[in-house]
Amino acid sequence: MATITGPLSGDAKNTVAEALQGALVDLIDLSLVAKQAHWNLVGSHFRALHLQLDEVTQLARTHMDTIAERAVALGISPDGRSATVSRSTKLPQPESGWIEDGKVAATMTDILDGISKRMYERIQATEEADPVSQDLLIAVTQELDKQHWMFQAQR
Amino acid sequence: MATITGPLSGDAKNTVAEALQGALVDLIDLSLVAKQAHWNLVGSHFRALHLQLDEVTQLARTHMDTIAERAVALGISPDGRSATVSRSTKLPQPESGWIEDGKVAATMTDILDGISKRMYERIQATEEADPVSQDLLIAVTQELDKQHWMFQAQR
């Protein structure tokens, strides 16, 4: 079987592997949580949140691919299987059933706040280890922070 | 909180709810499994399978939305959270790490075969209960069967 190797090795590779796998799980579960809310949402602000949640899923899907493919390019096998996501996610999970709009705005604010904090740690952790991976983490963080603001603003 | 009601009730609604929730879990996990293989694939047929797996994820994402929103339109709350998917999925799960191209083609053939069989049961189950939901299940089955053929053909 072909082996994939990339520009990193040793500690640098381990550091980046951890950062990217963590980011991957955050983004996959964000895409699922946002869809869950997109579907189960009720309330007078339905349309605004319904559409914004799809933007969140869209950005999560775009960046999960970039992050996972960066891992592969470094010779790191990414793990995005449902069991892995469900076991290792750090996102607070929504209850089952219908969710009111106010609660969605508050919950998404909290979820995005948590992801942003972890992304900042990953940005710091990868600065020396791999500026190329860091640049991708910076790009996703900018978009997550923007969504965080917009959910906050309409709480 | 607003209550969502639709054209069905009683047994018909329960039958359709079960069919749609089952289809939803199949499609979400299909999207994750295909991405996992898209990323971890190695072998001389890499490019062909890498691209085809993205088509599978794309079709799974498109149809998971249609299926879940049909459930909502019937007053049925869909559940697409990672824990639910991981707990109730019927898809055989890929091992972690790199996967060879031949194995991917074989695995995807099996996975799609299983989903197609369950979809045919759902098509039968919903025929009386809700021809509108049935029509959506027929549409997704056609695309799944097509992917099933194409993975088979290149085993």
Place this chain on the structure above:
Amino acid sequence: MATITGPLSGDAKNTVAEALQGALVDLIDLSLVAKQAHWNLVGSHFRALHLQLDEVTQLARTHMDTIAERAVALGISPDGRSATVSRSTKLPQPESGWIEDGKVAATMTDILDGISKRMYERIQATEEADPVSQDLLIAVTQELDKQHWMFQAQR
């Protein structure tokens, strides 16, 4: 004058004619009622409903054409003149003048609920008579039920 004939005749043709003419009137009047609300709407949720109502008009316009042209293809002359619509419509009519957003959401929910019920009857009625026409009725019902849910959700 050319005569238009199609694959149906006798009772089957009559059954389908009634179903399609009924659907046509429902869709034309839905397009007018949604525009009326689109224009006369006031309230803090103005923008969300203003845009959604245009989606309703758009889907009504698209499907009225498909339905009427199916009738023609069967040799059935469709009647979409304003007097016919006004005389035979079953849609509860909005009052003249400005309409508040909450009332619009409630009214549209009721209107779409009524159309969906009639569409389900037409789906049943045409199943034996003409599965091709039935398929078009199923397609429009799916979109109507989706709009019905979204107005409900934001009442």
Place this chain on the structure above:
Amino acid sequence: MATITGPLSGDAKNTVAEALQGALVDLIDLSLVAKQAHWNLVGSHFRALHLQLDEVTQLARTHMDTIAERAVALGISPDGRSATVSRSTKLPQPESGWIEDGKVAATMTDILDGISKRMYERIQATEEADPVSQDLLIAVTQELDKQHWMFQAQR
């Protein structure tokens, strides 16, 4: 309930209200009459007229929105309900059933001739009252006159 006010008041507002409401009814019924002919048309010139009639419906739909929204912007509630259209339309109504191509060209020529005449009166009436509304009426008249010519040319 929010009140909508605009730049006009008194006689000017009344004059413009009458002009815009008249134009709105003309355009809505034109969209319905053109569709009716689009569907029920027969004759060797079928395709040319079938396509041109859809252009008429399209222009009527585009301008009915502009006209109605101008009314709203002036604080005038437009009325485009089917009963209003059916009761106040000045368009000669087509008979039910199939219509031959030659008759369609002649009928559409007459209908557009009538609308153009009324539009010219509205252009004159609004010149002092509201040049902004007048400009919209001029724009729609130009397109109506063009269609009028093209139906004439192929009688």
Place this chain on the structure above:
Amino acid sequence: MATITGPLSGDAKNTVAEALQGALVDLIDLSLVAKQAHWNLVGSHFRALHLQLDEVTQLARTHMDTIAERAVALGISPDGRSATVSRSTKLPQPESGWIEDGKVAATMTDILDGISKRMYERIQATEEADPVSQDLLIAVTQELDKQHWMFQAQR
């Protein structure tokens, strides 16, 4: 050599195989006959028919692919070779040389009438055997019936 298998077997598979192969031959020959008329057409209605015949070829090409690929997905090898088409086609064949517009409209009406009748039989035959294949046959029949009407209308 890889074997292609799908969700059907036994009588159901045979029934569907016959329906899809029959539809395939109808559609391939329709695409050729329509092109033949598209090229050899003369008469004052040249342009209308010339353009409409290309729409027929286009729809025949689109659906022949869908139908043949459905067959493959069921493990049925489709046969679209020129000898097969020429030997098994049921379409009345146009004479060689120039064809007048009136004759084209009449011929195409007859050809489409025949295909529609066979398609209705296939829709009925596949209802139990495979609702997924049936749905594709319904979709193509709707478009064929529409073309049938439009050629009829301009005879």
Place this chain on the structure above:
Amino acid sequence: MATITGPLSGDAKNTVAEALQGALVDLIDLSLVAKQAHWNLVGSHFRALHLQLDEVTQLARTHMDTIAERAVALGISPDGRSATVSRSTKLPQPESGWIEDGKVAATMTDILDGISKRMYERIQATEEADPVSQDLLIAVTQELDKQHWMFQAQR
């Protein structure tokens, strides 16, 4: 240095110069005020207003160019520098810092009401002097009045 001359001179030119320069300042400051609100907005109606304010900036930017280039085409040098805008603007200025949604709707209603009134004066002033410039002022006023209505409607 090239001199730019156009079709007007004398009083007519002065009248039009004043109208266009006034419109230019109104539109530039409108683009800035709308962006300021777009960024500083908070409240449960955030998304609707955030998006609508960008439409306002967009229309202001489009028309400021048309207006300024009309001035140049008449040999009138337009002045759109920040000091000129800040010194001569007639728009009530928003306070610094975050702004609540309700206040934004009310403020924008007032601002647009003021601009519309001044635009009507300019339309009247340029009628004799230059119907070409007048036509551009009419076009921008129509769009401003439409935005005025939509902010009003959701106060």
Place this chain on the structure above:
Amino acid sequence: MATITGPLSGDAKNTVAEALQGALVDLIDLSLVAKQAHWNLVGSHFRALHLQLDEVTQLARTHMDTIAERAVALGISPDGRSATVSRSTKLPQPESGWIEDGKVAATMTDILDGISKRMYERIQATEEADPVSQDLLIAVTQELDKQHWMFQAQR
């Protein structure tokens, strides 16, 4: 032979006929003169003028169609044959052979100045006779004046 009639008659029609025919000849010859310069241009500013001249031809072609079709819609037969254009054009004609860039800028400035003056006369002449035709003349004049400025600016 079909006769084309429109909303005007008598003096009004004659006035508008003269204005539109004059505008038509101006625009056709402008399109030819600009192409002639586009091809025969030399000089260090070649590229800028070569591209701008094509914009002039493009605008002349767009508006000649609008103007001529307005004439037809009024029952006035437009005359755009080469002999008519060559005999009645008021545009100063370029010499044959290569033309230097500075001369092109100067010549186009003069030509557009002349057309603009005649267009202003036509705008005045049609104000009472037909505001719909006047509106088209205003629109073309705005674009001509803009080109006039831009050639001036680079003399």
Place this chain on the structure above:
Amino acid sequence: MATITGPLSGDAKNTVAEALQGALVDLIDLSLVAKQAHWNLVGSHFRALHLQLDEVTQLARTHMDTIAERAVALGISPDGRSATVSRSTKLPQPESGWIEDGKVAATMTDILDGISKRMYERIQATEEADPVSQDLLIAVTQELDKQHWMFQAQR
């Protein structure tokens, strides 16, 4: 003044210059004649011919540019001024005023027949002199012959 020189000189250049200038005049006048008929056309086949004539103008405009720019690239100054066209055109000119559809089809057939004949002579004349110019003449002739056939077919 810059002088433009290209790959040809002497007799070859003269031969090509004559061929390209002749083609240019044919194409410019074709664009004008087709527009003249596009505007002045009446008759029951109005729409088909009205649209086809615009295709002729479009192809004439595209190729006149290619032909003239080939001349320039060879150092030959093309002459497309209205007086030159009017004086040297070989196209039979339409009468002024309205033209019936049958006459248009016949006239355009004759005009295109004449241009095609001259183009064949130019193709032969340039074969030795400049195969690059010949290739452009071949390309335009193919499109002209196609239009010639289509007008013929509907006489």
Place this chain on the structure above:
Amino acid sequence: MATITGPLSGDAKNTVAEALQGALVDLIDLSLVAKQAHWNLVGSHFRALHLQLDEVTQLARTHMDTIAERAVALGISPDGRSATVSRSTKLPQPESGWIEDGKVAATMTDILDGISKRMYERIQATEEADPVSQDLLIAVTQELDKQHWMFQAQR
């Protein structure tokens, strides 16, 4: 019935008629053979060949139209009926049933080699008779040779 005549007659016309009719049959049968392989293909290189075969069908469809319409423009009636194709095709026919990828590459190489040889003969045959038709045959040969290379390269 209208007669179609073009720029050729006598031997030249016969020569070109034979070349174009031969090319037409080659291209129609190529489109069918490539689709047959596109559907019946199996093997690990499935995806690459499946997609390339569709490119072949696409180019065959595009050029069969150009070739047939050139024939018509010369007054030659093309014959593309299935019986004609099946009887006169020179393409070696694939066996029925599934085809392995290696065999497809080899077969397509042979088929394209044969067509290219015949096209070269046609290019030679038409050089004197009609350079316009020759140019179309050259264009299609270039694309066929390119496909020929790419199938060869992956045998």
Place this chain on the structure above:
Amino acid sequence: MATITGPLSGDAKNTVAEALQGALVDLIDLSLVAKQAHWNLVGSHFRALHLQLDEVTQLARTHMDTIAERAVALGISPDGRSATVSRSTKLPQPESGWIEDGKVAATMTDILDGISKRMYERIQATEEADPVSQDLLIAVTQELDKQHWMFQAQR
């Protein structure tokens, strides 16, 4: 009123706030100054500079939005009002009236040089405080430096 908070606090937040507000004022005034020159430009290089200045306005508008929204995402209220811009801008202001092309190139070179210097200081200042904001400043600086070069090159 909702409060907006982001990932920064204390000195880091203040540092970034100052950098982003400074960049915002630079970019807003750049968009106004470039438009001022776009409109008031004269000289033989008019077209090149006229178009390039619009690119500058376009990039300034795009990045002012990114920069201001980054501030908001950090809980920092941006201030882009005309008075703020006019009072705090560091851009040398153009004189009123027409501006010659040579002077525009020189002035824009100076203005962009100044902004680039301040941007480099902001890039340095935010490196520790917020790498996400720094990345946006780097992106805008790259585009500004490119424009700086291109104005320089044509002085």
Place this chain on the structure above:
Amino acid sequence: MATITGPLSGDAKNTVAEALQGALVDLIDLSLVAKQAHWNLVGSHFRALHLQLDEVTQLARTHMDTIAERAVALGISPDGRSATVSRSTKLPQPESGWIEDGKVAATMTDILDGISKRMYERIQATEEADPVSQDLLIAVTQELDKQHWMFQAQR
């Protein structure tokens, strides 16, 4: 290893191989020289030449691919490696460092003049050997001559 063979052999193949390889080197080096000037250009005509040079690179890139792939289709291995280009190019090479606009126009005129001359020789050389390759050489020569003219015109 697969061998690539095409329709030519012997002297014809050698002749064409030499022509295509020569054209390939010309086009690759043209793409590099034009980019070199695109980057190093200074002078008041910067923008016009900067953009035109990119058009040259674009056309060189497009045609180098067509030329090289024609070679491959004939079984001729093309050589586009940097050492080959650098060793065998016949293009006069620009000096390193900044280049003034006037010099660029003159240099590009010379370079294109030389390539055109060589292309004409290749067109002649391939006429008998391979009319299909000749047609591609004709097409690229036409575009090169056009660029040659435009650089000449602005010297």
Place this chain on the structure above:
Amino acid sequence: MATITGPLSGDAKNTVAEALQGALVDLIDLSLVAKQAHWNLVGSHFRALHLQLDEVTQLARTHMDTIAERAVALGISPDGRSATVSRSTKLPQPESGWIEDGKVAATMTDILDGISKRMYERIQATEEADPVSQDLLIAVTQELDKQHWMFQAQR
């Protein structure tokens, strides 16, 4: 002659000049090497590699422009002439003639590995000297590493 200066000077400028010139040569030669393989490739995996190699050329072309224009913006004259590339390239050069697919995958893996290593050195070298240039180098490295992985995966 205009001098180009940018934000850097002294050692920083020299460091960045070396990094950017090195990257430029890497990217230009990568574009040529990838095209060479794109054309000369044979083997059963032809299509996959043929297409991927074009993606490599495309990314090399895009980034060579960004890198060279960054150099210019810093006042550094980039050198991309064929002799410079051929003399200073560090890419192992492919042999002339046909290349088998397996060898291409291996060679491209090595080439991209080498470029990536040099890019990482340039990223480190420019970190202090110019973060704006560094950001461009990071962006290109990410895409190169991705291609490196994909060639590796299919060796």
